[in-house]
Amino acid sequence: xxxxxxxxxxxxxxxxxxSRGSAAIMPQVEGHVTKIFVRxxxxxxxxxxxxxxxxxxQQATVSSQEDTRAAKVAALKYARQQYDRVQGLKASGVxxxxxxxxxxxxxxxxxxxxxxxxxxxREQQAQLRYYRxxxxxxxxxxxxxxxxxxxxTVSTLLTTVDSPGIMEAYVSVPVERxxxxxxxxxxxxxxxxGSVLAESRVTFVSPQVDDQTQTVLVKAGIENKGTLRPAxxxxxxxxxxxxxxxxVPVLAVSRISGQYFVFVAxxxxxGLVAKQRPLKVGEIVGNDYVVLEGVxxxxxxxxxxxxxxxxxxxxxxxx
Numbered sequence: 001x002x003x004x005x006x007x008x009x010x011x012x013x014x015x016x017x018x019s020r021g022s023a024a025i026m027p028q029v030e031g032h033v034t035k036i037f038v039r040x041x042x043x044x045x046x047x048x049x050x051x052x053x054x055x056x057x058q059q060a061t062v063s064s065q066e067d068t069r070a071a072k073v074a075a076l077k078y079a080r081q082q083y084d085r086v087q088g089l090k091a092s093g094v095x096x097x098x099x100x101x102x103x104x105x106x107x108x109x110x111x112x113x114x115x116x117x118x119x120x121x122r123e124q125q126a127q128l129r130y131y132r133x134x135x136x137x138x139x140x141x142x143x144x145x146x147x148x149x150x151x152x153t154v155s156t157l158l159t160t161v162d163s164p165g166i167m168e169a170y171v172s173v174p175v176e177r178x179x180x181x182x183x184x185x186x187x188x189x190x191x192x193x194g195s196v197l198a199e200s201r202v203t204f205v206s207p208q209v210d211d212q213t214q215t216v217l218v219k220a221g222i223e224n225k226g227t228l229r230p231a232x233x234x235x236x237x238x239x240x241x242x243x244x245x246x247x248v249p250v251l252a253v254s255r256i257s258g259q260y261f262v263f264v265a266x267x268x269x270x271g272l273v274a275k276q277r278p279l280k281v282g283e284i285v286g287n288d289y290v291v292l293e294g295v296x297x298x299x300x301x302x303x304x305x306x307x308x309x310x311x312x313x314x315x316x317x318x319x
Contacts, residue, residue: 002246004297006193007282007290009243012190015171015236017228022162023137027053028130030153033146040144041229044135051116051146051158055131062128067123079103079110086128108122139163140230162230167222169200171214171236186239187220189228194283198222199236235314246295247288252303253279263309265300265317272316274302274309 034053038044086103089095131287135141142160147151169189173181183205191200204219220236254261260279265272277295295301302315309315 002248002291002295002297002299002301004244004291005288006242007120007245008186008237008239008287009179009238010188010237011173012237013171013173014118015169015189015234017167017222017230017232018170019139019162019164019230020166020168021137021139021140022230023139023161023163025133025136025158025161026156027051027133027152027154027158029058029127030058031055031131031151031249033148033150033152034176036144036146036148038141038144039203040141040159042141044139046135046138048135049132050135050161050210050304051133052143052301053131053133053152055128058124058128058131062121065117065124069114069121070119072110072117076107076110076114079107133158135161137161137163142230152270164224164226166225166227167228167230168203169220169222169236171218171220171238172210172213173238174220175209175214175216177238177240178205178209178216178314180240181216181218187218188237188239189222189236190237192235197227198225202238231275233264242251244297245282246291246299247285248279248291248295249303250284250287250289252301252306253289254306260294261303262295262319263306264295265302265315271314272300274311274315276309276311280283 009130031053033051034054037049037051044050063155068234083103083106083257085094086100090100139161142162146156146158152158169187171187181202187200187202188196189200190196198224200220200222202218203221204217206217209216212280218238228234248262252262261276262279263274263276266275277294279289280292282290282292284290302309304318
């Protein structure tokens with residue numbers, strides 16, 4: 001006999017996964033890409049090299065600044081020696097205080113020049129590090145639209161790095177169902193076979209309707225255990241609530257040319273005869289199919305010997 005059980009009233013939609021921790025990678029300098037160290041989809045660690053931008057010009061600038069620093073170091077050494085010499089002469093009364101003051105001024109100027117050049121060297125060395133683009137965090141490399149030889153600027157998108165831990169499913173729900181949407185309602189991420197990959201809940205419902213698709217954007221947070229990837233298409237099952245639905249044993253159901261059937265015992269001329277009915281079934285709960293159409297609670301479903309039955313054959317209850 002068909003019995004009724006409480007099952008989820010749900011709808012499945014195609015959804016897109018997006019990472020909550022997605023970083024757009026743009027260069028901080030201009031130049032030509034000379035190396036790409038990774039491929040799209042690769043997993044990288046924090047600080048891993050992603051690309052190299054031609055550093056030759058910047059290296060020349062750093063080298064020139066270092067040469068200038070060396071000259072300033074030599075000039076400071078000379079100014080200090082001169083000051084020490086003049087200071088000794090002043091102590092002996094050979095030269096005036098004015099000449100000592102001039103030597104002190106020259107020494108101070110040499111020290112200031114060296115400090116200025118050292119600051120420039122540090123700045124140019126810091127700039128040089130920007131020519132190697134690195135990952136700002138551990139994650140998965142997205143699409144890489146640039147190629148070796150391309151010239152890039154500070155506004156060029158090189159790639160993205162998505163942290164795979166916490167993700168969001170972007171689900172487009174038809175506007176007709178929008179009034180039923182609310183925060184915290186269950187969402188299940190399922191595979192092509194209907195198996196649940198992750199449990200989630202609605203974290204965002206857009207107040208606006210997409211005028212082109214006539215859908216409402218819904219987001220659901222997902223803890224990724226390593227099986228999901230950013231930009232992946234998935235199936236999201238939005239659970240509206242529960243409802244009482246008839247079920248029939250799996251053993252009672254036959255499938256012919258893709259259509260499900262079941263035999264039901266119906267009263268006819270004072271007895272019972274087998275009647276074949278087409279079914280529309282849903283998920284399996286335990287050992288039973290959830291029936292969407294075809295039978296109702298209380299129908300006498302024939303479970304055994306169905307392979308020998310034909311429509312209209314007399315049957316008798318067992319036991």
